[in-house]
Amino acid sequence: SQTIHQWPATLVQPVGSPLSLECTVEGTSNPNLYWYRQAAGRGLQLLFYSVGIGQISSEVPQNLSASRPQDRQFILSSKKLLLSDSGFYLCASKPPMNTEAFFGQGTRLTVV
């Protein structure tokens, strides 16, 4: 099965600072990759998904961006964080065929 590495587990950043969250996947090739954000007590909001290297689809307009420089690496970035960017960020990986998606352990981001 797949293993999703996501770090850091927690992060406190000041408003206006940059952000880079990295997700790497083991145990599969050519997965579909996803970034989600979850506000406290809420559901998962799909931010970005990628079906291959360099291919990024954005679901929600915002000051975040994503990149996929390698097949099993997915990066979430921001040039200047806003207070509203606080939340629980989850990376997920899903094989091309229709089986379940596996999640990383998440990063809890607090923008202060």
Next chain:
Amino acid sequence: GQNIDQPTEMTATEGAIVQINCTYQTSGFNGLFWYQQHAGEAPTFLSYNVLDGLEEKGRFSSFLSRSKGYSYLLLKELQMKDSASYLCAVSNDYKLSFGAGTTVTVRA
């Protein structure tokens, strides 16, 4: 776009059965998933339906009707550790979209 609806909260007694409904409207459909999420943790996979009918896995079962855009997750013999959020997710055209989740509270 996608529209995935499920109840916000449900409460049940230990040992009882609870059914969590999920309705969806999506452009395209490749499968429906149920995940369990405990507070502060990542979601974990419970079940997957791509064809109509019931899939049973131990105490958990999931049902799908594609023509009605409807699924349910059935939790039997509830245990205190089943208190969690249950997320319905629909896969279509490479996207995997989630409902807002149903918080289930199991009482002794």
